[in-house]
Amino acid sequence: MKKLALSLAALLLSFSLPARAEFPKNWYLEGVGDFLEGDILSTAIEADGSLSLGLDIAPMLKLNTGGSILDAESLGSQIFLGTGNPAGVYQVDGNQGKYTLKTLLERSQGVVSAVLPQKNGDVLAALSPFGQIYRIHQGKAELILSLDERYIWEMQAGPNGEVYILTGDKAVLYRLDRDLKLTRLYQSNEANLKVLHQDRHWGLLVGSGSKGIVYRIQANQHPEALMDSDFTEVTAMTGDGKGNVFVAATRENPPKNQPKSAVFMISPSGQSEMLFRMNTETAFTLELDQAGSLLIGTGPRGRIYRFTDPLSAEKRMLSLPARGQSRQLAKIIPGQGSELFMVGSSPAQIERFQGNFLSKGEYETQIFKSSLKANWGNLRFDALMPADTAVRAWSRSGNTAEPDNTWSAWEGPYSDPKGSPIKSPPGSYLQLRFELSSKNPKHSPKLHSIDISFMRENLAPYFNDVYFLQRGLFFKPHTLGKIEGPRILDLNAQVMDKLRRPKGTDEIYQELIAEKMPLAMRVIQDYRPGMLTLAWDASDPNDDNLEYEVSYQRFGDQTWKSLAHAIQDSFYSFDSATLAEGQYHFRVTANDALSNPGQGFRIAKETQLITIDNTPPAVSALSFNQEEKTVKFSFSAKDTVTPLAYAEYSLDGQKTELFQSKDGIIDGLDEQFEILLKKPAKGSHTLVVRVLDRLGNVQTAQKVFEIR
Incomplete structure (x- = not known):
């Protein structure tokens, strides 16, 4: 790991950093498949995958x-x-x-x-x-x-x-x-x-x-x-x-x-x-x-x-x-x-x-797309160059997918295989042109691989949405483990492809970041009253690894308090009973510092106002009044945080019936209720009432009464 850190430091120093920049990246070309992506103008591809002069x-x-x-x-x-x-x-x-x-x-x-x-x-x-x-x-x-x-x-x-x-x-x-x-x-x-x-x-x-x-x-x-x-x-x-x-x-x-x-x-x-x-x-x-x-x-x-x-x-x-x-x-x-x-x-x-090589041949790479504006680093290439042969390269850059008159002129030549700084101006697209030459018609240089380093400007992450899941639903860890541990695998081409040796710097930096990340986790969905799960959908233009912090602020307060930090998942489950009942804003802050050490962004998004209330309404003064043909029940219900929303009754365990408050709509913190029923048969009876607030907190009360 010490060797990897030194290589990374050397690569970082080879760039003139923009105001904010991500980890350096690279494009790497080697072999028949990669070279065929470009334009083989007057060159050839040898059986070993190298690029050589074309035949005359x-x-x-x-x-x-x-x-x-x-x-x-x-x-x-x-x-x-x-x-x-x-x-x-x-x-x-x-x-x-x-x-x-x-x-x-x-x-x-x-x-x-x-x-x-x-x-x-x-x-x-x-x-x-x-x-x-x-x-x-x-x-x-x-x-x-x-x-x-x-x-x-x-x-x-x-x-x-x-x-x-x-x-x-x-x-x-x-x-x-x-x-x-x-x-x-x-x-x-x-x-x-x-x-x-x-x-x-x-x-x-x-x-x-x-x-x-x-x-x-x-x-x-x-x-x-x-x-x-x-x-x-x-x-x-x-x-x-x-x-x-x-x-x-x-x-x-x-x-x-x-x-x-x-x-x-x-x-x-x-x-x-x-x-x-x-x-x-x-x-x-x-x-x-x-x-x-x-x-x-x-x-x-x-x-x-x-x-x-x-x-x-x-x-x-x-x-x-x-x-x-x-x-x-x-x-x-x-x-x-x-x-x-x-x-x-x-x-x-x-x-x-007849088999002789051309004295000169050209090859143009495909258009490399960085997706974001990038500063170009070094161009390196591996080539075998017999006496009287040479390999040189030029570069050009632009901001359109197809080269046009807005692109820069060809810059170069670059002739040092060990590395030359690319002179083209920053842009979103880059193309290279290689010239192979020989003074001997029987000899040709062989270009085996091309490596281009670049560093894109770092753009801030953004949130598409921040929201709460259904109340009571939460996630809990199921299994933890690292891929380096012993595993049982059904080997196939797809599995093996994912285990390939890293070809570019992206994979190396992902390994560095992975050391700072938590273990791979699977979750179980569960339910428990009072649990809340805050979820979010966030993206990063640089595809950076994001880390999140969840904070809360009671309505009317000015101070944000941290609830959890260093979160790598896109959700956070917690027991709302740990917070006092009332109304809150929650805030999720995303930062990309893991991929941009010392130069990351912190972007936050708040939820809509959410009420935390785990206390059921109080039902009081449930009274019974018997008249000639009817019976009337009266009671009051009260909640200190959340408006009432729903009331129902059941007589002697029969079908549950909805009913309204005396004012015709159940929507207040304090409501009065009356139930007028046809007088039941003589004997003992039981009336059960249930009242719920808007958050689903429920209170039940019952009245046993006698009909004579």
């Missing part, structure tokens, strides 16, 4: 047509593109780093939704929404097939020269033989079949476009659903040829707290598992590189994720090695060695990278 992605070719790329396939060193707006087929040839674009087909209407280069040099192109397939031979396009279905989503070559075709608006799988004979292999009850994959282990696999199902199609056999999911559309499939198949799926309107897109793996046994989930992105393309890593191309941020060792649950690790200039990646095409081509659809272009 060079624009290779950009379409000047203004359209979008819907499909891309490669054959040898050539890449073939199918586009929309306008509909076209283009051939990309590369030689010694120089690339040329050749137009094979252009149409003014529709889109080329699928292309298929063939080994004989021909290229097949599907034109939607016309359901047409063209064969391009030696630069000339010939219409070879018109289908009843309007959309053709994919074409793939089979092992014997046949072509498999997937369609939409009617979900049909066709086989087109070399002699152009067309055979319907399967029709789904969905609207679209979107993705084809051929696997040596599984054969022909089809991904659906509205139910998120992967079908296995075998000759002369009933189709088999190999995988079902909670998603609606399969967007991509790839595999290693040994039965391990990777599937990307998406949905438009995911349920709350559920992913928008996900990547699954189907094992050779047919078991499927989710590898990766994305809440705001969609996986559009999957590819295995030469090392066996799974590459995932996404939109709308144009990111490429990499899973190393995807087959091994023990070894697989996720990284984000690159981000393209296109917002949506339509295809990842492996080249030679470590070379990869990224085909983007928006804007329509091809980018290329």
Whole structure:
């Protein structure tokens, strides 16, 4: 504990304190999940969770047509593109780093939704929404097939020269033989079949476009659903040829707290598992590189994720090695060695990278929200910086949730990992920008964690309400105990999460405060006449721990007297008999000094006037007068503190009846009562009267009388 106290003192001294301030707090970022909250502009996330320079992605070719790329396939060193707006087929040839674009087909209407280069040099192109397939031979396009279905989503070559075709608006799988004979292999009850994959282990696999199902199609056999999911559309499939198949799926309107897109793996046994989930992105393309890593191309941020060792649950690790200039990646095409081509659809272009790092990369954190105006402390970061590499940071602050022209300019740079005072002016929001740089294309710095200290101005607590519970109701302690003691637990993820090692200063300060707090307490609700329970609803803008004091003041007095102090609960039960009867104001005072030593606020709120009266009314002069047909009873009732409110009688234990005072309303301290009853039968009778005051104090009297 001595070490903790010294660390706290050092942290306090690193701030220029505002007039009133709470304990220092901090934001801490580490790992893939935290870094993905920010904007990865030209940096990457490594498999170990660190932030590094992005791979050097060079624009290779950009379409000047203004359209979008819907499909891309490669054959040898050539890449073939199918586009929309306008509909076209283009051939990309590369030689010694120089690339040329050749137009094979252009149409003014529709889109080329699928292309298929063939080994004989021909290229097949599907034109939607016309359901047409063209064969391009030696630069000339010939219409070879018109289908009843309007959309053709994919074409793939089979092992014997046949072509498999997937369609939409009617979900049909066709086989087109070399002699152009067309055979319907399967029709789904969905609207679209979107993705084809051929696997040596599984054969022909089809991904659906509205139910998120992967079908296995075998000759002369009933189709088999190999995988079902909670998603609606399969967007991509790839595999290693040994039965391990990777599937990307998406949905438009995911349920709350559920992913928008996900990547699954189907094992050779047919078991499927989710590898990766994305809440705001969609996986559009999957590819295995030469090392066996799974590459995932996404939109709308144009990111490429990499899973190393995807087959091994023990070894697989996720990284984000690159981000393209296109917002949506339509295809990842492996080249030679470590070379990869990224085909983007928006804007329509091809980018290329070979594995070198960029010389400079930027990363912007998410907007940090302090909720209250804060003074900024030190920025610290943990980074590995090989020779010729560097990490620098800048900061800016403001008072709006989105940065605008009211925010401060970027301040910096900060380059000392051990800590630099943040120069940005006080505010409610803060953002950091990191620059990673390297003079060696084979080396990159690695930023592992970021720590930002800040101290918010302390605002006063406030009361929403102060009130008394029903009279007689009170709470008493049931069990006491600290969580450090032996406990029997049913361990689950939620329990373990609450026991995590503290990640920030908030948890440390809560431990300090907890030492000053009473033991954890549960209560029993009970009832006893004369008990009062004062309750309150108080809040603190800083979420400070509050301590309360209860005081009282007799009506007409000027002095407040303390009834209880150092209360951490939101109620206080006491026996009202310990106070003299009369009218009182009670006051609850909240202070936040536990969280703000020496600089706390004391805020008080009073109750409405409350009467303490534990003495029942006095009933006197209960008399009996017998007349010819009636009997009349008279008595008086008196209370010294609380007005009377209620009177009833019962004759010979029969039903209780209410009655009023002589003046017609029971509302005074002193009331006169008369009861006129029909004369009962001869003999002895008993009349019981009960009188209550407004606080429920009750007095009972009885009269035994004789009827002759």
